[in-house]
Amino acid sequence: MRVKEGNKEIDIIEAAVKVFAKYGYHNSKISKIAETANVATGSVYVYYKNKEDILLKIFSDLWTKLYDELDLIVSNTSLSSIEKLDAMIDLIFDVFSEEPSLALVFVNEQNHLEQSNKKGFTNYYEKFLDRGEEIIKKGIDEGLISENIDLTIFRNFVFGAIRHLVHCWARDPKTFTINKTRMNVKLFIKHGIAK
Amino acid sequence: MRVKEGNKEIDIIEAAVKVFAKYGYHNSKISKIAETANVATGSVYVYYKNKEDILLKIFSDLWTKLYDELDLIVSNTSLSSIEKLDAMIDLIFDVFSEEPSLALVFVNEQNHLEQSNKKGFTNYYEKFLDRGEEIIKKGIDEGLISENIDLTIFRNFVFGAIRHLVHCWARDPKTFTINKTRMNVKLFIKHGIAK
DNA sequence: TTTATTTTTGAATCATCATTCAATAAAGAC
DNA sequence: GTCTTTATTGAATGATGATTCAAAAATAAA
Known part of the structure:
Protein backbone atom coordinates (compact mmCIF):
# COMPACT_ATOMS: atom_id res chain seq x y z
CA MET A 1 0.00 0.00 0.00
CA ARG A 2 0.94 3.55 -0.45
CA VAL A 3 -0.26 6.46 1.64
CA LYS A 4 -1.05 9.98 0.50
CA GLU A 5 1.62 12.56 1.15
CA GLY A 6 0.17 15.82 2.42
CA ASN A 7 -3.27 16.87 1.24
CA LYS A 8 -3.26 17.44 -2.48
CA GLU A 9 -7.00 17.97 -2.55
CA ILE A 10 -6.60 21.14 -0.52
CA ASP A 11 -3.36 22.20 -2.19
CA ILE A 12 -5.09 22.12 -5.56
CA ILE A 13 -7.99 24.25 -4.37
CA GLU A 14 -5.68 26.82 -2.83
CA ALA A 15 -3.61 26.94 -5.98
CA ALA A 16 -6.72 27.24 -8.12
CA VAL A 17 -7.95 30.23 -6.12
CA LYS A 18 -4.66 32.00 -6.76
CA VAL A 19 -4.55 31.13 -10.43
CA PHE A 20 -8.20 31.94 -11.12
CA ALA A 21 -7.77 35.25 -9.29
CA LYS A 22 -4.77 36.17 -11.37
CA TYR A 23 -5.83 35.06 -14.85
CA GLY A 24 -9.59 34.58 -14.65
CA TYR A 25 -11.23 31.18 -14.92
CA HIS A 26 -11.15 30.84 -18.68
CA ASN A 27 -7.55 31.89 -19.04
CA SER A 28 -6.35 29.59 -16.29
CA LYS A 29 -4.63 26.41 -17.40
CA ILE A 30 -4.90 23.21 -15.44
CA SER A 31 -1.18 22.80 -15.90
CA LYS A 32 -0.64 26.14 -14.17
CA ILE A 33 -2.83 25.15 -11.26
CA ALA A 34 -0.96 21.89 -10.95
CA GLU A 35 2.39 23.66 -11.05
CA THR A 36 1.25 26.12 -8.38
CA ALA A 37 0.07 23.26 -6.19
CA ASN A 38 3.36 21.36 -6.69
CA VAL A 39 1.55 18.48 -8.24
CA ALA A 40 1.50 16.83 -11.65
CA THR A 41 -1.16 17.82 -14.16
CA GLY A 42 -2.72 14.40 -14.01
CA SER A 43 -3.12 14.54 -10.25
CA VAL A 44 -5.65 17.31 -10.59
CA TYR A 45 -7.96 14.84 -12.30
CA VAL A 46 -7.55 12.33 -9.53
CA TYR A 47 -9.17 14.75 -7.14
CA TYR A 48 -11.54 16.69 -9.38
CA LYS A 49 -13.69 15.62 -12.27
CA ASN A 50 -12.78 18.60 -14.39
CA LYS A 51 -11.95 22.28 -14.36
CA GLU A 52 -15.46 23.46 -13.56
CA ASP A 53 -15.62 21.02 -10.69
CA ILE A 54 -12.75 22.88 -9.05
CA MET B 1 -16.76 48.57 -57.91
CA ARG B 2 -19.06 46.89 -55.54
CA VAL B 3 -21.11 48.54 -52.84
CA LYS B 4 -21.86 47.21 -49.34
CA GLU B 5 -25.28 45.66 -48.90
CA GLY B 6 -26.90 46.73 -45.62
CA ASN B 7 -24.68 47.40 -42.63
CA LYS B 8 -22.81 44.30 -41.60
CA GLU B 9 -20.79 46.17 -39.03
CA ILE B 10 -23.93 46.85 -37.02
CA ASP B 11 -25.50 43.47 -37.75
CA ILE B 12 -22.45 41.75 -36.30
CA ILE B 13 -22.54 43.81 -33.11
CA GLU B 14 -26.22 43.17 -32.60
CA ALA B 15 -25.72 39.47 -33.18
CA ALA B 16 -22.76 39.41 -30.83
CA VAL B 17 -24.78 40.99 -28.03
CA LYS B 18 -27.38 38.26 -28.38
CA VAL B 19 -24.85 35.46 -28.56
CA PHE B 20 -22.66 36.75 -25.73
CA ALA B 21 -25.76 37.20 -23.58
CA LYS B 22 -26.89 33.66 -24.22
CA TYR B 23 -23.64 31.72 -23.96
CA GLY B 24 -21.20 34.08 -22.23
CA TYR B 25 -18.21 35.57 -24.01
CA HIS B 26 -15.88 32.60 -23.73
CA ASN B 27 -18.44 30.06 -24.86
CA SER B 28 -19.52 32.13 -27.85
CA LYS B 29 -18.21 31.03 -31.23
CA ILE B 30 -17.43 33.50 -33.97
CA SER B 31 -19.23 31.17 -36.36
CA LYS B 32 -22.37 31.47 -34.22
CA ILE B 33 -22.19 35.24 -34.22
CA ALA B 34 -21.72 35.21 -38.00
CA GLU B 35 -24.66 32.87 -38.45
CA THR B 36 -26.86 35.06 -36.22
CA ALA B 37 -25.85 38.13 -38.22
CA ASN B 38 -26.53 36.34 -41.55
CA VAL B 39 -22.96 36.78 -42.59
CA ALA B 40 -20.05 34.48 -43.38
CA THR B 41 -17.54 33.71 -40.66
CA GLY B 42 -14.81 35.51 -42.56
CA SER B 43 -16.83 38.70 -42.81
CA VAL B 44 -16.61 39.18 -39.09
CA TYR B 45 -12.87 39.68 -39.49
CA VAL B 46 -13.37 42.26 -42.21
CA TYR B 47 -15.08 44.49 -39.70
CA TYR B 48 -13.39 43.56 -36.43
CA LYS B 49 -9.82 42.69 -35.60
CA ASN B 50 -10.75 39.77 -33.38
CA LYS B 51 -13.27 38.49 -30.87
CA GLU B 52 -12.25 40.79 -28.07
CA ASP B 53 -12.48 43.75 -30.40
CA ILE B 54 -16.19 43.04 -30.77
C1' DT C 1 13.36 -8.77 0.14
C1' DT C 2 9.40 -9.43 -2.59
C1' DT C 3 4.69 -8.55 -3.60
C1' DA C 4 0.41 -6.15 -3.74
C1' DT C 5 -1.89 -2.03 -3.63
C1' DT C 6 -2.52 2.79 -4.16
C1' DT C 7 -0.74 7.23 -5.55
C1' DT C 8 1.45 10.05 -8.70
C1' DT C 9 3.17 11.29 -13.01
C1' DG C 10 3.44 13.96 -17.51
C1' DA C 11 3.71 13.05 -22.36
C1' DA C 12 0.34 11.92 -25.91
C1' DT C 13 -4.26 12.49 -27.50
C1' DC C 14 -8.06 14.86 -29.17
C1' DA C 15 -11.46 18.27 -29.75
C1' DT C 16 -12.37 22.84 -30.17
C1' DC C 17 -12.47 27.12 -32.28
C1' DA C 18 -10.18 31.68 -33.64
C1' DT C 19 -8.18 33.32 -37.51
C1' DT C 20 -6.56 33.39 -42.41
C1' DC C 21 -6.73 33.69 -47.30
C1' DA C 22 -7.41 32.15 -52.00
C1' DA C 23 -11.42 32.00 -54.58
C1' DT C 24 -15.89 33.89 -55.91
C1' DA C 25 -19.50 37.27 -56.48
C1' DA C 26 -21.43 41.66 -57.13
C1' DA C 27 -21.65 46.38 -58.78
C1' DG C 28 -20.33 50.37 -61.23
C1' DA C 29 -17.46 52.43 -64.98
C1' DC C 30 -16.51 52.31 -69.64
C1' DG D 1 -20.82 43.20 -72.63
C1' DT D 2 -16.18 43.57 -70.46
C1' DC D 3 -13.21 45.24 -66.98
C1' DT D 4 -11.91 46.81 -62.43
C1' DT D 5 -12.50 47.21 -57.89
C1' DT D 6 -14.31 46.00 -53.63
C1' DA D 7 -17.17 42.89 -50.73
C1' DT D 8 -18.06 38.43 -49.33
C1' DT D 9 -17.29 33.75 -48.63
C1' DG D 10 -16.28 29.39 -45.95
C1' DA D 11 -13.06 25.59 -46.05
C1' DA D 12 -8.35 24.91 -44.39
C1' DT D 13 -4.94 26.01 -40.95
C1' DG D 14 -2.88 26.13 -36.63
C1' DA D 15 -2.68 26.86 -31.77
C1' DT D 16 -4.26 25.94 -27.61
C1' DG D 17 -5.19 23.42 -23.63
C1' DA D 18 -8.46 20.03 -21.26
C1' DT D 19 -8.38 15.36 -20.44
C1' DT D 20 -6.58 10.54 -20.55
C1' DC D 21 -3.91 6.61 -19.39
C1' DA D 22 -0.06 3.52 -19.34
C1' DA D 23 3.94 3.59 -16.84
C1' DA D 24 6.63 4.67 -12.61
C1' DA D 25 7.12 5.38 -7.73
C1' DA D 26 6.08 4.92 -3.04
C1' DT D 27 4.47 2.44 0.88
C1' DA D 28 2.95 -1.42 3.80
C1' DA D 29 2.32 -6.13 4.45
C1' DA D 30 4.07 -10.67 4.00
Missing part, protein backbone atom coordinates in the same frame (compact mmCIF):
# COMPACT_ATOMS: atom_id res chain seq x y z
CA LEU A 55 -14.57 26.20 -9.32
CA LEU A 56 -17.67 24.55 -7.94
CA LYS A 57 -15.77 23.33 -4.91
CA ILE A 58 -14.35 26.78 -4.24
CA PHE A 59 -17.79 28.31 -4.25
CA SER A 60 -19.57 25.64 -2.29
CA ASP A 61 -16.91 25.85 0.43
CA LEU A 62 -17.24 29.61 0.49
CA TRP A 63 -21.01 29.74 0.71
CA THR A 64 -21.13 26.94 3.22
CA LYS A 65 -18.81 28.86 5.49
CA LEU A 66 -20.71 32.12 5.02
CA TYR A 67 -24.02 30.43 5.66
CA ASP A 68 -22.89 28.73 8.83
CA GLU A 69 -21.52 31.95 10.26
CA LEU A 70 -24.60 33.92 9.31
CA ASP A 71 -26.68 31.29 11.03
CA LEU A 72 -24.89 32.00 14.27
CA ILE A 73 -25.60 35.69 13.93
CA VAL A 74 -29.27 35.26 13.13
CA SER A 75 -29.88 32.90 16.01
CA ASN A 76 -28.08 35.12 18.50
CA THR A 77 -30.98 36.37 20.58
CA SER A 78 -28.97 39.05 22.33
CA LEU A 79 -28.66 41.16 19.17
CA SER A 80 -31.24 43.56 17.75
CA SER A 81 -32.14 43.33 14.09
CA ILE A 82 -30.04 46.35 13.31
CA GLU A 83 -27.08 44.87 15.12
CA LYS A 84 -27.53 41.63 13.19
CA LEU A 85 -27.56 43.54 9.95
CA ASP A 86 -24.28 45.17 10.90
CA ALA A 87 -22.83 41.83 11.93
CA MET A 88 -23.76 40.34 8.58
CA ILE A 89 -21.93 43.09 6.77
CA ASP A 90 -18.91 42.61 9.00
CA LEU A 91 -19.01 38.89 8.33
CA ILE A 92 -18.74 39.29 4.59
CA PHE A 93 -15.92 41.79 4.78
CA ASP A 94 -14.09 39.64 7.33
CA VAL A 95 -14.24 36.50 5.24
CA PHE A 96 -12.79 38.20 2.22
CA SER A 97 -10.33 40.50 3.95
CA GLU A 98 -8.30 37.44 4.87
CA GLU A 99 -8.15 36.25 1.27
CA PRO A 100 -8.07 38.86 -1.49
CA SER A 101 -7.66 36.16 -4.12
CA LEU A 102 -10.82 34.46 -3.02
CA ALA A 103 -12.56 37.81 -3.19
CA LEU A 104 -11.55 38.24 -6.80
CA VAL A 105 -12.69 34.78 -7.77
CA PHE A 106 -15.95 35.31 -5.92
CA VAL A 107 -16.71 38.48 -7.83
CA ASN A 108 -15.48 37.48 -11.24
CA GLU A 109 -16.63 33.91 -11.58
CA GLN A 110 -19.85 33.48 -9.66
CA ASN A 111 -21.91 34.29 -12.74
CA HIS A 112 -20.37 31.42 -14.66
CA LEU A 113 -21.72 28.91 -12.24
CA GLU A 114 -25.10 30.58 -12.15
CA GLN A 115 -25.21 30.35 -15.93
CA SER A 116 -24.25 26.70 -16.09
CA ASN A 117 -26.83 26.45 -13.34
CA LYS A 118 -25.01 24.11 -11.04
CA LYS A 119 -26.93 23.33 -7.92
CA GLY A 120 -25.00 22.39 -4.80
CA PHE A 121 -23.59 25.86 -4.66
CA THR A 122 -26.66 27.80 -5.74
CA ASN A 123 -28.38 26.11 -2.83
CA TYR A 124 -26.09 27.61 -0.25
CA TYR A 125 -25.99 30.98 -1.93
CA GLU A 126 -29.78 31.23 -1.97
CA LYS A 127 -30.00 29.96 1.56
CA PHE A 128 -27.56 32.63 2.66
CA LEU A 129 -29.65 35.38 1.11
CA ASP A 130 -32.83 33.92 2.56
CA ARG A 131 -31.32 33.84 6.01
CA GLY A 132 -30.19 37.44 5.65
CA GLU A 133 -33.67 38.40 4.60
CA GLU A 134 -35.03 37.04 7.85
CA ILE A 135 -33.10 39.71 9.69
CA ILE A 136 -34.85 42.42 7.74
CA LYS A 137 -38.28 40.86 8.16
CA LYS A 138 -37.80 40.71 11.91
CA GLY A 139 -36.65 44.31 11.90
CA ILE A 140 -39.82 45.37 10.13
CA ASP A 141 -41.98 43.44 12.61
CA GLU A 142 -40.17 45.14 15.46
CA GLY A 143 -40.74 48.55 13.90
CA LEU A 144 -37.04 49.22 13.46
CA ILE A 145 -37.04 49.00 9.68
CA SER A 146 -39.32 50.74 7.21
CA GLU A 147 -42.17 48.58 5.93
CA ASN A 148 -42.15 50.18 2.47
CA ILE A 149 -39.29 48.17 1.10
CA ASP A 150 -39.37 45.25 -1.29
CA LEU A 151 -37.32 42.54 0.36
CA THR A 152 -36.20 40.82 -2.81
CA ILE A 153 -35.01 44.07 -4.30
CA PHE A 154 -33.34 45.10 -1.08
CA ARG A 155 -31.36 41.95 -0.61
CA ASN A 156 -30.06 42.08 -4.14
CA PHE A 157 -29.31 45.75 -3.77
CA VAL A 158 -27.14 45.07 -0.76
CA PHE A 159 -25.56 41.96 -2.22
CA GLY A 160 -24.57 43.75 -5.42
CA ALA A 161 -23.22 46.76 -3.60
CA ILE A 162 -21.06 44.75 -1.23
CA ARG A 163 -19.85 42.44 -3.93
CA HIS A 164 -18.64 45.32 -6.01
CA LEU A 165 -16.95 47.02 -3.09
CA VAL A 166 -15.18 43.80 -2.15
CA HIS A 167 -13.99 43.68 -5.73
CA CYS A 168 -12.71 47.26 -5.63
CA TRP A 169 -10.93 46.55 -2.40
CA ALA A 170 -9.33 43.31 -3.64
CA ARG A 171 -7.97 45.06 -6.70
CA ASP A 172 -6.70 48.07 -4.84
CA PRO A 173 -6.53 47.62 -1.06
CA LYS A 174 -4.82 50.99 -0.58
CA THR A 175 -7.69 53.10 -1.88
CA PHE A 176 -10.36 51.06 -0.15
CA THR A 177 -9.61 50.50 3.48
CA ILE A 178 -11.75 47.64 4.67
CA ASN A 179 -12.82 49.48 7.78
CA LYS A 180 -13.76 52.71 6.13
CA THR A 181 -15.62 50.77 3.49
CA ARG A 182 -17.64 48.70 5.90
CA MET A 183 -18.52 51.74 8.00
CA ASN A 184 -19.78 53.61 4.99
CA VAL A 185 -21.79 50.62 3.83
CA LYS A 186 -23.53 50.34 7.18
CA LEU A 187 -24.32 54.02 7.08
CA PHE A 188 -25.69 53.96 3.52
CA ILE A 189 -27.87 50.97 4.16
CA LYS A 190 -29.40 52.32 7.33
CA HIS A 191 -29.74 56.00 6.62
CA GLY A 192 -29.01 56.71 3.00
CA ILE A 193 -27.20 59.85 2.02
CA ALA A 194 -29.86 62.54 2.14
CA LYS A 195 -29.76 65.02 4.98
CA LEU B 55 -16.72 43.05 -27.03
CA LEU B 56 -14.74 46.26 -26.80
CA LYS B 57 -16.98 47.93 -29.36
CA ILE B 58 -20.11 46.86 -27.49
CA PHE B 59 -18.83 48.40 -24.28
CA SER B 60 -17.44 51.56 -25.75
CA ASP B 61 -20.75 52.21 -27.53
CA LEU B 62 -22.61 51.58 -24.31
CA TRP B 63 -20.51 53.81 -22.10
CA THR B 64 -20.36 56.54 -24.70
CA LYS B 65 -24.11 56.63 -24.83
CA LEU B 66 -24.46 56.56 -21.05
CA TYR B 67 -21.89 59.28 -20.62
CA ASP B 68 -23.48 61.59 -23.16
CA GLU B 69 -26.89 61.24 -21.59
CA LEU B 70 -25.55 61.73 -18.09
CA ASP B 71 -23.83 64.85 -19.29
CA LEU B 72 -27.19 66.32 -20.29
CA ILE B 73 -28.57 65.59 -16.84
CA VAL B 74 -25.64 67.06 -14.95
CA SER B 75 -25.63 70.25 -16.99
CA ASN B 76 -29.37 70.75 -16.64
CA THR B 77 -29.49 73.75 -14.33
CA SER B 78 -33.19 73.40 -13.62
CA LEU B 79 -32.72 70.22 -11.59
CA SER B 80 -31.69 69.96 -7.95
CA SER B 81 -28.90 67.56 -7.01
CA ILE B 82 -31.39 65.10 -5.65
CA GLU B 83 -33.40 65.24 -8.86
CA LYS B 84 -30.24 64.71 -10.86
CA LEU B 85 -29.40 61.67 -8.77
CA ASP B 86 -32.84 60.24 -9.51
CA ALA B 87 -32.47 61.05 -13.19
CA MET B 88 -29.16 59.22 -13.30
CA ILE B 89 -30.74 56.12 -11.84
CA ASP B 90 -33.59 56.34 -14.32
CA LEU B 91 -31.10 56.71 -17.14
CA ILE B 92 -29.34 53.47 -16.35
CA PHE B 93 -32.53 51.50 -15.99
CA ASP B 94 -33.92 53.02 -19.18
CA VAL B 95 -30.90 52.14 -21.26
CA PHE B 96 -31.00 48.52 -20.24
CA SER B 97 -34.75 48.04 -20.08
CA GLU B 98 -34.84 48.31 -23.85
CA GLU B 99 -32.19 45.63 -24.28
CA PRO B 100 -32.09 42.78 -21.78
CA SER B 101 -29.35 41.06 -23.76
CA LEU B 102 -27.13 44.09 -23.50
CA ALA B 103 -27.79 44.15 -19.77
CA LEU B 104 -26.57 40.59 -19.43
CA VAL B 105 -23.42 41.26 -21.41
CA PHE B 106 -22.80 44.41 -19.41
CA VAL B 107 -22.97 42.58 -16.12
CA ASN B 108 -21.20 39.39 -17.08
CA GLU B 109 -18.35 40.60 -19.25
CA GLN B 110 -17.28 44.02 -18.05
CA ASN B 111 -14.70 42.49 -15.74
CA HIS B 112 -12.95 40.77 -18.63
CA LEU B 113 -12.17 44.04 -20.26
CA GLU B 114 -11.07 45.60 -17.01
CA GLN B 115 -8.71 42.69 -16.51
CA SER B 116 -7.20 42.84 -19.98
CA ASN B 117 -7.07 46.53 -19.16
CA LYS B 118 -8.21 47.89 -22.46
CA LYS B 119 -8.45 51.62 -22.51
CA GLY B 120 -10.92 53.26 -24.87
CA PHE B 121 -13.75 51.80 -22.89
CA THR B 122 -12.31 52.19 -19.41
CA ASN B 123 -11.99 55.85 -20.25
CA TYR B 124 -15.68 56.34 -20.76
CA TYR B 125 -16.63 54.16 -17.84
CA GLU B 126 -14.42 56.17 -15.47
CA LYS B 127 -15.64 59.42 -16.93
CA PHE B 128 -19.20 58.32 -16.34
CA LEU B 129 -18.56 57.60 -12.68
CA ASP B 130 -16.66 60.86 -12.27
CA ARG B 131 -19.53 62.82 -13.76
CA GLY B 132 -21.98 61.07 -11.46
CA GLU B 133 -19.78 61.92 -8.51
CA GLU B 134 -20.09 65.61 -9.38
CA ILE B 135 -23.78 65.39 -8.64
CA ILE B 136 -23.10 64.18 -5.13
CA LYS B 137 -20.40 66.78 -4.49
CA LYS B 138 -22.77 69.54 -5.53
CA GLY B 139 -25.44 68.08 -3.29
CA ILE B 140 -23.09 68.17 -0.33
CA ASP B 141 -22.15 71.78 -1.05
CA GLU B 142 -25.81 72.69 -1.21
CA GLY B 143 -26.44 70.99 2.12
CA LEU B 144 -28.81 68.43 0.62
CA ILE B 145 -26.52 65.45 1.07
CA SER B 146 -24.67 64.34 4.18
CA GLU B 147 -21.01 65.38 4.31
CA ASN B 148 -19.94 62.24 6.16
CA ILE B 149 -19.78 60.00 3.13
CA ASP B 150 -16.73 58.80 1.24
CA LEU B 151 -17.43 59.61 -2.39
CA THR B 152 -15.36 56.83 -3.87
CA ILE B 153 -17.00 54.25 -1.70
CA PHE B 154 -20.43 55.67 -2.36
CA ARG B 155 -20.16 55.67 -6.11
CA ASN B 156 -19.01 52.09 -6.16
CA PHE B 157 -21.69 51.13 -3.70
CA VAL B 158 -24.36 52.50 -6.01
CA PHE B 159 -22.76 51.18 -9.16
CA GLY B 160 -22.51 47.66 -7.76
CA ALA B 161 -26.04 47.68 -6.42
CA ILE B 162 -27.59 48.86 -9.66
CA ARG B 163 -25.49 46.54 -11.77
CA HIS B 164 -26.62 43.53 -9.81
CA LEU B 165 -30.27 44.57 -9.91
CA VAL B 166 -30.09 45.09 -13.64
CA HIS B 167 -28.72 41.59 -13.83
CA CYS B 168 -31.51 40.14 -11.73
CA TRP B 169 -34.04 41.91 -13.86
CA ALA B 170 -32.52 40.76 -17.15
CA ARG B 171 -32.57 37.16 -16.03
CA ASP B 172 -36.06 37.26 -14.66
CA PRO B 173 -38.08 40.30 -15.74
CA LYS B 174 -41.26 38.98 -14.10
CA THR B 175 -39.92 39.02 -10.54
CA PHE B 176 -38.15 42.36 -10.93
CA THR B 177 -40.40 44.99 -12.41
CA ILE B 178 -38.21 47.78 -13.67
CA ASN B 179 -40.36 50.44 -12.10
CA LYS B 180 -40.63 48.91 -8.68
CA THR B 181 -36.91 48.26 -8.74
CA ARG B 182 -35.94 51.78 -9.64
CA MET B 183 -38.28 53.26 -7.05
CA ASN B 184 -36.81 51.11 -4.32
CA VAL B 185 -33.28 51.97 -5.39
CA LYS B 186 -33.99 55.68 -5.18
CA LEU B 187 -35.48 55.19 -1.75
CA PHE B 188 -32.59 53.11 -0.42
CA ILE B 189 -29.99 55.53 -1.68
CA LYS B 190 -31.60 58.59 -0.26
CA HIS B 191 -33.02 57.39 3.01
CA GLY B 192 -31.79 53.91 3.78
CA ILE B 193 -34.07 51.42 5.43
CA ALA B 194 -34.01 52.37 9.09
CA LYS B 195 -37.09 54.01 10.55
